[in-house]
Amino acid sequence: MAKKKQQEDIPSTELEKVNTSGDNIVNKIWNLFSSMKLGITLLFVVAVTSIIGTVWTQINEASPTGKFYNSKFYVVIMAVLLLNLLVCSINRFKHIVATLKGPRAKVSETTIKNLKYNASIKIKGDVESAGNIVQQVLSQHGYRIFTAREEGKIFFGTDKGRLGVMGPYLTHISFIIIIVALWISFSPIFSFQGNVYGKVGSSFNSVQDITVERGQMKENFDVKVNDFKIIYRPDGSVDRYQSDLAVVENGMEAVSKRIIVNDPLRYKGYSFYQSSYEYGLTGKINGQPFNVILDKNTQFQVPNTDLVIVPNGSQGNQMSYTVYKAGQQIKQGNADYGKPVTVENANFQFDSMDAYTGLQVVKDPGKPIVFVGSILLVLGILISFLLINRKIWVIVSESNGFAYINIGGLTQKNKPAFEKQFKLISEELKIKRGESNGSN
């Protein structure tokens, strides 16, 4: 993984004691799935496939939008991405533990010289006093310090912002969580989706009356629709659609609520959303009963005639109607509900007009999971950008009455800022020499 990075900077294995894997087949497959290359390729593939998806659903209007993204093709890509993230996370785990434990103190002088940021400082004094200065300066800058001594040298391995390594890790884990949650949300095994038109003044049953779109309704209760209203503004636009619902289970009212768009009723994991409404019209034409959903295209062709009856809308306890003959309007009037009207060969009556509230019914156990995943995702991204892991190694040695400080630094992100800090630290090491000489 990430060979280039290692070439550019320094073998992390040398600094962190991470084991490298061998070269057998299992390792090769493992390495493929843990590679960032696969991850980036998949990001592009998922992006391109999603683009195709948004166009596809336009061309094939018959297929609902979800279909493409539930297709085997898309699911397989997502599954590979999931596997990639999973293997990556497992692989990185050792690296994370190593980083959290801290850098190794004892590294070779060559290693330090090979670091992008490095400096050699020669100061008067012995190893001990120079060591103290290093300790002081680095801890002032907030570095965590590990030391080792060998052959009269002092080795310092120091780090800062080590929790930063958790950022990408958390982001990847949260992405896995979100993919799993999406799968649960779209799976008919776990989730439920349906719709129902509830007649105002009566009840519907959760098991019998809801039209299932996905999954299975597992709770049995009744929902009473006490009212449905459209509240208009003075300018005639709709301010809100509202329904008064009450859940009745075993003869007892369990919960009641006035729902509006953006504020559903929730009961036993099922949520009822205000999604639409309709009006149902019942009556008879020449003895034939009808029961239809009223909309602006509703019209009745009177059988065996060229008469067409168009209901225009309810006013109080009357229905306003127009009768056409061969396309020509011949009568306009109001009919009392329940009273027959005769126009030429048509004998008709409107019995009732009922409001139905359209409800979307959803149960989605993926929701809390995706919520947790989302929070972790944002947290992970923030940590990735804000907490930056920096490491500095120092070797202090002594010869001919001088102390030599070899210092080298490593970071993956925001290198200009680190460069500044590294220079500052190097400067401080030189300046402190004067102070410590004075005090000694």
Next chain:
Amino acid sequence: MDQTSLEKLFFTIAFGAYFVSAIMYIIYLVNKNEKVGNVASLVTWIGLAAHTVTAALIWVITGHPPFTTGYEYMVSFTWAIVLVYLIAEIKYKYKVIGVFVLPIAWLILSYIILFVDTNLSAGLNPALQSNWLHIHVATAIFSYSCFAISLGVAIMYLIKESMEKNKSKHMLNSRLPMAEILDDLSYKFIAVGFPLLSLVIITGAIWAEYAWGRYWSWDPKETWSLITWFIYAAYLHTRLTYGWKGSKAAIVAIVGFAAVMFTLLGVNLLGGLHAYGNG
């Protein structure tokens, strides 16, 4: 003077100020006079102040944040672009970037004047009456502003890089910041825009859950915001791991912003739940 006339007045002041500052930034680019640069910044601040008053008046008149109709959204988006730019100007002191940003801000306002219905109406479609929607759009304007500026800087990078390569004697070559700095700046804006984009998607999902019962519907706009997210995620991964910098990174940044633009405008061609702007 009633509130609506005031709103139009302040809009016009902002429009005029951005025009003047766009010209000033261009003059600054050519004659290198720091005083001209300072005047350009000052005029931009004046424009932003008037712009802020415009947005606030829209809020007062309609009773909701200026986030819903096409007009409201464009006013807010442009406002965020200018604000993010000015903050960056204070922080990084590269006024040359203003040459790319202010004309864009001015052009968007011109577009509003020419093509957009600026009538304000108080009532919101019931689905839009949600605080989550307002948070969703607020994060979106800032996220997309960061991406817009990163795009501008990425284009500057490409210009600068090719000029450096050809050792061009064009005055732009000496006036633009070093290629390395532009590359880093473009990254920084994406580094701010990306967490915000994540929030855009998440708050949008929360709103969708309240409104429709589904936090994710594969609606074209949702999907395109996710596509944008994938592209910028790829940008960050390639940069941090493969060290894709310079022109490669600049091209990914440009592709990313193309996706942003498609999310904002092109998606309307595809229909879906977000097609409110059309009425």
